[in-house]
Amino acid sequence: LADISNTMVQLGKLTGHETKANQIAAQFNQALNEVFKKNSENKIKPTVFIEIWSKPLLTIGSNYFISDIIGKCGGVNLFQNIPIPAPAISIESVLYKNPDIIIQDKVFKNSTNNLSSHTHWSDYSFLKATKNHQLYSLDLKLLERPTPRILASVVALCGIIGKNKK
Numbered sequence: 001l002a003d004i005s006n007t008m009v010q011l012g013k014l015t016g017h018e019t020k021a022n023q024i025a026a027q028f029n030q031a032l033n034e035v036f037k038k039n040s041e042n043k044i045k046p047t048v049f050i051e052i053w054s055k056p057l058l059t060i061g062s063n064y065f066i067s068d069i070i071g072k073c074g075g076v077n078l079f080q081n082i083p084i085p086a087p088a089i090s091i092e093s094v095l096y097k098n099p100d101i102i103i104q105d106k107v108f109k110n111s112t113n114n115l116s117s118h119t120h121w122s123d124y125s126f127l128k129a130t131k132n133h134q135l136y137s138l139d140l141k142l143l144e145r146p147t148p149r150i151l152a153s154v155v156a157l158c159g160i161i162g163k164n165k166k
Helices: 002-015 018-040 065-072 091-097 140-144 150-163
Strands: 047-051 101-105 135-138
Touching: 002 018, 018 065, 018 150, 047 065, 047 091, 065 140, 065 150, 101 140, 101 150, 135 140, 135 150, 140 150
Parallel strands: 047 101, 101 135
Antiparallel strands: none
């Protein structure tokens, strides 16, 4: 995430808007730090499963900056032990690991605003995320792209994880 503000500063220098770019980069960094600070004080670290695609079932591994964001938001990436950015996994592995929170991309939502992908996590009533109504959707396109627009998705992700720290 530091690369985002560094890129802002570099672009400002190249375009002759260095002062404004420095100001915007500082505001971006301050906003990120405030969001992460709020969540760093919580001791409970819920496990988070992010479904980035359903067929094949893809998630976030440890070598992806989103895994770091989950950690800075106070959660634990359910598949942080897999050292590739977007591993293919089985439904059974998710069921076995039994996450506290499940997040799917908004692309999987239907017109009634319900999660509607090939993976219907709500069908698995024994899952902690299902039992505790912790099934969410986010616009993962904003979260996957390291641009200044990522801030809104980070705030949303940290908000979801923060709600689960009782």
